[in-house]
Amino acid sequence: MGTLLDEIIDWGGGVFGEEHMETLMQCVQCGKCTGGCPSGRITALRTRKLFRMAQEDMREEIFNAPELWYCTTCYTCYERCPKGVKCTDIMRVIRNLAAKEGHMSVPxxxxxxxxxxxxxxxxxxPDQMKIRExxxxxSQPPTTQKYNEQLEEVQIICRETGFDALIDxxxxKMDLKEAEAKK
Ligand code: SF4
Ligand code: SF4
Structure with missing residues (x-):
């Protein structure tokens, strides 16, 4: 197995392109991402720190960091970064890698x-339905909400792709497994 950086580039490259992911190497730890992060104002999320951990190949530490899941994907850091680091997309890819190994947060x-x-x-x-009206x-969007008979198709996709196993x-019960639900 290569470094975490290699994994980020490899896995994220398939979605965003490798050059997009390689911007992580341009991070100079200026902290502008962390300074503007709305989540970081009220949580332990420090975007700059997580990126440093990724650069330093601190795979287990970053995968086990609860704050990895505090990002709301608002893209403020993405817009602010002076080095063009594709912050939010990189954050999402790190989460994907963590989730594949069973580290997805319970929420x-x-x-x-x-x-x-x-x-x-x-x-x-009901409130959103009134606004729509x-x-x-x-009142109902043209999705499974309106066409409930299509829900089975969504569930088949979730089974076929292993999404059900991914979230336990x-x-x-049509819910999380007991142990997961209590975390
Ligand atoms: S704003 Fe960009 S360069 Fe600065 S710490 Fe964040 S990711 Fe790194
Ligand atoms: S995308 Fe995530 S890490 Fe970036 S500013 Fe928004 S909440 Fe913070």
Missing amino acids: HRKIGVYALKTGHGVPIG SLGLD FDWD
Whole structure:
């Protein structure tokens, strides 16, 4: 196995292109990303620190860092970085790699539960339906929310791709497995 940097470039390169991922090597630790991070103001997330850990091949430490999951993918750091580091996309790729090895945070797994149960990561409730109607839209979007019979197709995709195993989904309970749910 290569370094974490190699993995980031290899895995993320398939989605964003290798050059996009290689920008991580341009990070000079200026801290502008951390300084502007809305999540970092109220959590332990320090984008600059995580990137330094990635550069230093601190694979286990970064995969086990709870703050890896505190990023809201708002793209503020991406826009602010003076060195053109594709911060948010790199953060997402590091999460992907961590998730593949069972490190996905429980709140993120629970969003996956919604996707498996409803076809939506964020199902639309009565308030959102009213807003849609006030805008002249159908109260239900043309998704599994409106066409519930298509939910089975979504669930098949989740099974075929292994997404259910990735989040430790229990098909009998239609929820996370007990141990995961309690974390
Ligand atoms: S703003 Fe860019 S160069 Fe500065 S620490 Fe963050 S990622 Fe590195
Ligand atoms: S994308 Fe994530 S790390 Fe970057 S500023 Fe937003 S919350 Fe912070």
